[in-house]
Amino acid sequence: MKILVLISNVPDTTTKVRFTGDNTSFDDAGVQWIINPWDELALTRAMELKEAGGVDKITVANVGEKTTEPTLRKALAVGADDAIRVDVPARDAYFVARQLAEVAKDYDLILAGIEASDYNGNAVGGMLAEMLDFNSVSAVSGISIDGDKFTVNREIDGGSQLLSITGPLVAIVQKGIAKEPRIPAMRGIMMARKKPLNVVAAVDAHEKTSYVNYELPAPKAACKMVDEENAKELITLLHEEAKVL
Amino acid sequence: MSILVYTENWDGKFKKLSFELVSYAAAIAKEMDSSVTALSVGEVADDELNKLANYGASKVLKLEDNRFGSLDNKALSKAIAAAANKEGAKVVVFAHDNLGKALAPRVSVKLDAGLVSGATALPSSFDPFVIKKKVFTGKAFANVQINADIKVVTLSQNSFELAETAGTATIEAFDAAADDADFNTVVNETNKITGKVLLNDAEIVVSGGRGMKSGDNWGGLEELADLLGAGMACSRPVSDEGWRSHTEHVGQTGKIIAPNLYFAFGISGAIQHLGGVSSSKVIVAINKDPEAPIFEAADYGIVGDVFKVLPQLIDAVKAM
Ligand SMILES: Cc1cc2nc3c(=O)[nH]c(=O)nc-3n(C[C@H](O)[C@H](O)[C@H](O)COP(=O)(O)OP(=O)(O)OC[C@H]3O[C@@H](n4cnc5c(N)ncnc54)[C@H](O)[C@@H]3O)c2cc1C
Numbered sequence A: 001m002k003i004l005v006l007i008s009n010v011p012d013t014t015t016k017v018r019f020t021g022d023n024t025s026f027d028d029a030g031v032q033w034i035i036n037p038w039d040e041l042a043l044t045r046a047m048e049l050k051e052a053g054g055v056d057k058i059t060v061a062n063v064g065e066k067t068t069e070p071t072l073r074k075a076l077a078v079g080a081d082d083a084i085r086v087d088v089p090a091r092d093a094y095f096v097a098r099q100l101a102e103v104a105k106d107y108d109l110i111l112a113g114i115e116a117s118d119y120n121g122n123a124v125g126g127m128l129a130e131m132l133d134f135n136s137v138s139a140v141s142g143i144s145i146d147g148d149k150f151t152v153n154r155e156i157d158g159g160s161q162l163l164s165i166t167g168p169l170v171a172i173v174q175k176g177i178a179k180e181p182r183i184p185a186m187r188g189i190m191m192a193r194k195k196p197l198n199v200v201a202a203v204d205a206h207e208k209t210s211y212v213n214y215e216l217p218a219p220k221a222a223c224k225m226v227d228e229e230n231a232k233e234l235i236t237l238l239h240e241e242a243k244v245l
Numbered sequence B: 001m002s003i004l005v006y007t008e009n010w011d012g013k014f015k016k017l018s019f020e021l022v023s024y025a026a027a028i029a030k031e032m033d034s035s036v037t038a039l040s041v042g043e044v045a046d047d048e049l050n051k052l053a054n055y056g057a058s059k060v061l062k063l064e065d066n067r068f069g070s071l072d073n074k075a076l077s078k079a080i081a082a083a084a085n086k087e088g089a090k091v092v093v094f095a096h097d098n099l100g101k102a103l104a105p106r107v108s109v110k111l112d113a114g115l116v117s118g119a120t121a122l123p124s125s126f127d128p129f130v131i132k133k134k135v136f137t138g139k140a141f142a143n144v145q146i147n148a149d150i151k152v153v154t155l156s157q158n159s160f161e162l163a164e165t166a167g168t169a170t171i172e173a174f175d176a177a178a179d180d181a182d183f184n185t186v187v188n189e190t191n192k193i194t195g196k197v198l199l200n201d202a203e204i205v206v207s208g209g210r211g212m213k214s215g216d217n218w219g220g221l222e223e224l225a226d227l228l229g230a231g232m233a234c235s236r237p238v239s240d241e242g243w244r245s246h247t248e249h250v251g252q253t254g255k256i257i258a259p260n261l262y263f264a265f266g267i268s269g270a271i272q273h274l275g276g277v278s279s280s281k282v283i284v285a286i287n288k289d290p291e292a293p294i295f296e297a298a299d300y301g302i303v304g305d306v307f308k309v310l311p312q313l314i315d316a317v318k319a320m
């Protein structure tokens, strides 16, 4: 069994978001880049599955420019066996999925995150599954290998389910898929330098969406304070002023 | 030509969310000189289907094939795309919930459409088609243009007001002619959360953080939530500690919610927490530390001890 983990390279979650060029592009000056938190958990679960036996190889893949390589190296340091970088700036989810479809065909299980923390696309995993004509399950909070099938926990609106599904499968993962992300150990970091990171040329594809511009939320009015001794006043304000009770 | 809206049901019933979606689709249809077709999958009685007409659907396609009960993503996407083709849909609308997020990307590829997920408003222009969505986990918005003939949109919860109209709909059986080979998902077990207000549906949410000190101290929050008909939530450390269930964890790595009113008791307001709640219309914070960052995000606040404040709030609500 071969597993592919999709890795999105995103700004650290504490980044102060700013835009340049008349709010037409994200200002990446001074930004620290990390593995998208869901992808980090997906990789952690892939490692656990490999340790449990039956997984021959874990590959990580990213669509991006050379600047994303430190993020892929980190994934190798966590324990992936090899990496693929499709050498082209990511445009939109459709474009990214088209690129990934070229390199993802031969895997039995593909793990994608439910969303990238930058553009919150909620799209690449599902699009890729459709392009490859693979099965897919979204909102996956647990997965294990059961012979030639997968046992999957998924969240549904109003509960959760335990499923069994045949591969090849794209599992789109969220909270619960692994407890804590694995941090690379020194030995892992040393080994990662020697692991293959294959750079693949992009294929011709057209994006279907374009980002016109960005807006920051309107600054909040100052918080209206109520005295601790007079907490009841808060309920009156919520009722009469804010009209939410 | 039409606007297709996928209206999910829960044991044969629609929710406010379904009507929100139809209202939204109707507003788009009006601008595009089109009409709304709703697609309903599963067994829903005709008088329930007719409720969709009250929000602007002029046609309802009902697909009653019970093989779809397993929510197989591949089979369901194929059926929705077939309905879109049959109706000549130019726009296909989904909820931005677990099922919508699972299906919209697949459907968009099938239709060679452009997708915007998590839209927060009506399109600001129709030609070109530009729509606003949240990015950077609520820290900003983007105006996204779809450059494809067909548009697929998932609508964020609580972003569109219900709009009732007097209308009637024709109900038409729809056969997706699905092949058994399309269904590869076998459901072995379903656990439904019952008897509680679902977090994603809740208009009011009562949430507690590490300031609550222990899982044994939640009685007051539960009482307040009961009185207000509110959903319950918590910060990540609270669910990590096992004080509360993981299903209540909100934030960047938990659920993202947008209720009308969010109460944060003993929550510091870390950026990852705010990522999940900052779209709430009104945020109320109770924290003993006046410097806690939650007060920067809050609309109303009390600097004080939750254990002193909570009983007063409960009394005040009881007296309402
Ligand atoms: C990648 C990443 C993702 C994360 N995702 C999430 C997420 O999804 N959701 C999330 O919540 N967190 C998330 N976190 C954790 C986040 O950074 C914070 O650590 C967490 O939100 C803090 O929870 P808290 O506010 O309950 O606890 P604390 O930060 O410990 O705050 C407790 C607050 O309670 C107040 N307090 C204490 N006693 C009382 C009292 N008696 N009365 C009134 N107030 C009192 C204190 O003043 C303090 O402000 C994430 C972190 C990382 C790194």
Ligand SMILES: Nc1ncnc2c1ncn2[C@@H]1O[C@H](COP(=O)(O)O)[C@@H](O)[C@H]1O
Pocket (backbone or CB within 6 Å): A005, A006, A007, A008, A009, A036, A038, A039, A061, A062, A063, A064, A090, A093, A096, A111, A112, A113, A114, A115, A116, A117, A119, A120, A121, A122, A123, A124, A125
């Ligand atoms: N440029 C990319 N390269 C590789 N995988 C990606 C890329 N962008 C997104 N993904 C994957 O798709 C998931 C969802 O991203 P998105 O659809 O952009 O929100 C991420 O968690 C990744 O697993």
